[in-house]
Amino acid sequence: xxxxxxxxxxxxxxxxLRIGIVAGVVVFSLVAVVAxxxxxxxxxxxxxxxxxxxxxSSNTLVHCERGEIRDADGGALAINVKGSALYAEPxxxxxxxxxxxxxxxILKVKPSTLEKRLSGSRGFVWLKRSLTPGQxxxxxxxxxxxxxxxxxxxxxxxxxxxELAGQVLGFTNIDCQGQEGLERYYEKYLKGRQLYLEVExxxxxxxxDSSQHSELDYYKGKTVYLTLDRQLxxxxxxxxxxxxxxxxxxxxxxxxxxxxxxxxxAMAQNPRFNPNTKLxxxxxxxxNRAVTDLLEPGSTFKAFTLVAALESGLYKIxxxxxxxxxxxxxxxxxxxxxxxxxxxxxxxxxxYSSNIGCSKIAERVGAERFEAVLKDFGFxxxxxxxxxxxPSGRLRSWRKWRPIDLCNIAFGxxxxxxxxxxxxxxAALANGGYRVTPHLVSKIVSGGGWTVYEQPVxxxxxxxxxxxxxxQVNKALAMVVEDDGTAPQAQIPGxxxxxxxxxxxxxxxxxxxxxxxxxxxxxxxxxxPPAGQSRKIVYVMVDEPRSSIYGGVVAAPAFQRxxxxxxxxxxxxxxxxxxxxxxxxxxxxxxxxLKLQESEIVKDLTQSAKLMPDFRGRTIREALVLVGGYRRxxxxxxxxxxxxxxxxxxxxxxxxxxxxxxxxxxx
Amino acid sequence: xxxxxxxxxxxxxxxxxxxxxxxxxxxxxxxxxxARLLGLKEPxxxxxxxxx
Numbered sequence: 001x002x003x004x005x006x007x008x009x010x011x012x013x014x015x016x017l018r019i020g021i022v023a024g025v026v027v028f029s030l031v032a033v034v035a036x037x038x039x040x041x042x043x044x045x046x047x048x049x050x051x052x053x054x055x056x057s058s059n060t061l062v063h064c065e066r067g068e069i070r071d072a073d074g075g076a077l078a079i080n081v082k083g084s085a086l087y088a089e090p091x092x093x094x095x096x097x098x099x100x101x102x103x104x105x106i107l108k109v110k111p112s113t114l115e116k117r118l119s120g121s122r123g124f125v126w127l128k129r130s131l132t133p134g135q136x137x138x139x140x141x142x143x144x145x146x147x148x149x150x151x152x153x154x155x156x157x158x159x160x161x162x163e164l165a166g167q168v169l170g171f172t173n174i175d176c177q178g179q180e181g182l183e184r185y186y187e188k189y190l191k192g193r194q195l196y197l198e199v200e201x202x203x204x205x206x207x208x209d210s211s212q213h214s215e216l217d218y219y220k221g222k223t224v225y226l227t228l229d230r231q232l233x234x235x236x237x238x239x240x241x242x243x244x245x246x247x248x249x250x251x252x253x254x255x256x257x258x259x260x261x262x263x264x265x266a267m268a269q270n271p272r273f274n275p276n277t278k279l280x281x282x283x284x285x286x287x288n289r290a291v292t293d294l295l296e297p298g299s300t301f302k303a304f305t306l307v308a309a310l311e312s313g314l315y316k317i318x319x320x321x322x323x324x325x326x327x328x329x330x331x332x333x334x335x336x337x338x339x340x341x342x343x344x345x346x347x348x349x350x351x352y353s354s355n356i357g358c359s360k361i362a363e364r365v366g367a368e369r370f371e372a373v374l375k376d377f378g379f380x381x382x383x384x385x386x387x388x389x390x391p392s393g394r395l396r397s398w399r400k401w402r403p404i405d406l407c408n409i410a411f412g413x414x415x416x417x418x419x420x421x422x423x424x425x426x427a428a429l430a431n432g433g434y435r436v437t438p439h440l441v442s443k444i445v446s447g448g449g450w451t452v453y454e455q456p457v458x459x460x461x462x463x464x465x466x467x468x469x470x471x472q473v474n475k476a477l478a479m480v481v482e483d484d485g486t487a488p489q490a491q492i493p494g495x496x497x498x499x500x501x502x503x504x505x506x507x508x509x510x511x512x513x514x515x516x517x518x519x520x521x522x523x524x525x526x527x528x529p530p531a532g533q534s535r536k537i538v539y540v541m542v543d544e545p546r547s548s549i550y551g552g553v554v555a556a557p558a559f560q561r562x563x564x565x566x567x568x569x570x571x572x573x574x575x576x577x578x579x580x581x582x583x584x585x586x587x588x589x590x591x592x593x594l595k596l597q598e599s600e601i602v603k604d605l606t607q608s609a610k611l612m613p614d615f616r617g618r619t620i621r622e623a624l625v626l627v628g629g630y631r632r633x634x635x636x637x638x639x640x641x642x643x644x645x646x647x648x649x650x651x652x653x654x655x656x657x658x659x660x661x662x663x664x665x666x667x
Numbered sequence: 668x669x670x671x672x673x674x675x676x677x678x679x680x681x682x683x684x685x686x687x688x689x690x691x692x693x694x695x696x697x698x699x700x701x702a703r704l705l706g707l708k709e710p711x712x713x714x715x716x717x718x719x
Contacts, residue, residue, distance in 0.1 A: 160690035
C-alpha cells in the first residue's frame with residue numbers, strides 16, 4: 001500500500017514535470033513568435049515594406065496614347081487600336097532552342113533567328129511587335145507555360161479610311177512617332193507624354209495594369225481637327241482618279257480651298273497611298289505632291305499677268321492688244337499662240353490664252369513691277385501651309401530676267417510654283433484681292449477637352465490687288481469657260497463658273513529643253529456660290545496625260561464634276577431655277593432612248609399606268625418603262641435625271657399623249 | 668475587385684476595337700457602296716434641308 005502511494009506521488013511529479021516542460025516550450029514558442037513578429041513588423045517594417053513594393057510594382061516608362069486626327073466634322077481619320085506584341089526575357093529562359101522551334105512557325109520566322117534572340121543574358125528582347133489575333137491565340141499557351149515569354153499591349157496607329165487623304169495624313173513608325181505628313185508636322189501635339197509610373201506586376205513580372213492611372217488621359221496626345229471635309233475629299237479623289245485613268249496619265253493632284261480663309265477642304269492625289277500598309281508602297285507615293293512638288297503653272301499664271309497690267313494703270317480691261325497673228329519675235333526667239341489672233345481685248349487675251357498677248361503686256365508693265373505683283377500673290381515664297389517640306393518655289397529676281405524670260409514668265413514658263421501656292425493665289429483673286437494662308441488644321445483639343453489651339457479667324461488684311469481689279473480678272477476668268485473659250489467643258493448650267501486652263505510643258509533634264517511629249521494639264525477656278533457663302537477654289541492637275549495634253553480637255557471635266565458634287569454638298573442650287581438648265585443629249589443616251597422605245601417589254605409593263613406619275617428626280621429609263629405604252633411623241637432634252645415633265649403629275653394618261661421630259665445632270 | 672478591374676479593362680479594350688471597327692465601317696467609300704446597293708441616290712440640289 002505504501003509502495004503504491006510513493007509510486008503515485010512520483011508519477012504525479014513526473015506528470016507535473018512534463019506539463020511544466022510542455023508549458024515552457026509553448027510559452028517559449030509563443031514568446032519567440034511574438035518576438036519574431038515584433039522584429040518583422042516593427043523593427044524591420046520599412047525594410048520589408050520596401051521589398052514587397054519592389055517585388056510587386058516598379059517605376060516603368062509608360063508611353064501615353066497618341067492623339068487622334070479627325071476631319072472637320074469629327075470623323076476619324078487616324079486613331080489608335082490596341083495590339084499585342086511578343087517579347088522575351090532571355091536571361092529567364094531555360095530552353096531557348098525548344099521555344100524557338102515551337103513558336104517560329106506561328107511568328108513565321110526562321111527558328112535559328114529566334115533561337116539567337118532568345119539566347120544570351122539580355123533582360124528584354126522584342127520577338128514580334130504587331131501580332132494578329134490568330135497569332136495571339138496560338139502563342140497564349142506558350143506564354144502561360146514558359147517563363148520569360150510574354151505579351152505586351154501596345155498602341156497601333158490605324159487609318160480607318162485607308163487611302164483617303166493618305167499622303168496628307170502621313171504615317172507613324174511602329175513606336176507611334178510621326179514620320180510623314182501631318183503626323184510629322186503636328187508631332188509635338190499628337191504624341192502622348194512619356195511618364196514614369198508605378199505599375200503592378202504579377203508573379204511572372206508582367207505588368208498587370210497600367211491603365212488605372214487617371215493621369216494617363218490627361219497626358220495623352222491631343223486630338224487634331226482638320227479643315228478637310230471627308231466627303232469632298234472622297235469625291236475629289238474619285239474624280240481625279242477618273243481623270244487620270246481616262247487620260248492615261250501618270251498621276252495628278254486635286255485641291256479644294258475655301259477662298260475666304262485658305263482652309264483646305266480636300267487635298268487629293270493620284271496614285272493613292274494607304275498609310276496602313278506604308279511599307280508595301282513605293283516610298284515615292286508617301287510624298288504629298290500638292291505641297292512638295294514644284295511645277296510650271298503654264299497658262300494658269302496668265303491671270304496674274306492680267307492683274308499686273310490692270311494694277312499698273314497702264315491698261316484698261318477693254319484695251320486692245322495686237323496678238324500678231326500667232327507669231328511674235330522677242331530677241332532671237334519666237335513666241336507662238338495655238339491659234340492665230342489679231343487684236344484682242346485684255347480679257348480676251350485670258351479667254352483665248354494668248355501667249356503673245358501676255359508677253360506684250362508683261363513687256364509694257366516691266367519686269368520690276370511684274371515681279372512685285374507676283375511676289376504679292378505669294379509666288380517665290382512658302383505659302384505658310386501647316387505641312388512639312390514645303391518649298392518656296394522658283395521666282396528669280398527681276399534683275400536676272402532677260403527679255404525672253406519676262407515674256408515666258410508672263411505665260412507661266414520659267415517659274416515654278418507648288419499647287420498649294422497657285423490655289424492660294426487664285427483664292428486671293430476670288431475673295432476680292434486679299435492674301436490667304438492655306439491651312440489644314442482648324443483646332444487642336446487636349447485629352448482633358450481643352451482647346452489648346454484654334455485657327456485664328458484672320459481678318460483679310462493683306463491686300464494683293466484692288467477689289468476692282470480682282471473683279472475685272474474674275475469676269476475675264478468667267479469668259480474662259482464660254483463656248484468659244486479654252487474650257488467650255490468646265491461649264492455648269494445654271495451657275496457662273498470662272499477659271500483658267502493650264503497646259504505646261506515639262507522640262508526634260510536629260511535633253512536640257514522643254515519636252516514635247518510630257519505636259520502638266522491643269523484647271524483652276526471656282527463656281528459662284530449663293531449669297532452669303534464663300535467661293536471654293538477647285539484645282540485639278542493631271543501629270544503627263546496621254547489622251548490629250550490640254551488642261552481644258554483633261555482637267556476641266558474633272559473640275560466640273562468635283563464642282564457638281566460640291567454644289568450639291570453645299571446646297572448651292574437652292575436659289576437656282578431648274579428651268580435654266582439646258583444640256584445637250586449625248587450620243588450614248590440617244591442610243592439608249594431608241595433602244596427603250598423599240599422594246600416590247602416596255603409596252604407590257606405599262607398597261608397598268610393610268611395617271612401620270614411624278615418622275616422628277618427619276619432617270620429617263622424608269623420614265624420610259626412606265627410611259628412607254630402611251631408613247632406617241634417623246635421629247636427629251638438634257639441629260640441626267642428628270643427635273644421637269646409634261647404632262648404634269650396626276651394627269652390622266654390617254655393614248656396619243658405627247659411626253660416631254662427635261663433632264664439635268666445629277667448635281 | 669481584381670475581377671472587376673479585369674472586366675473593366677476588357678470592356679475598355681472592346682470599346683476601342685468597336686470604335687475602330689465603326690470608323691472603318693463608316694468609311695465614305697463603304698457607305699457609298701452600301702447606299703448604291705440599297706438603291707439610294709445622292710440628294711439633288713434643294714433636297715437637303717439644314718435644320719437649325
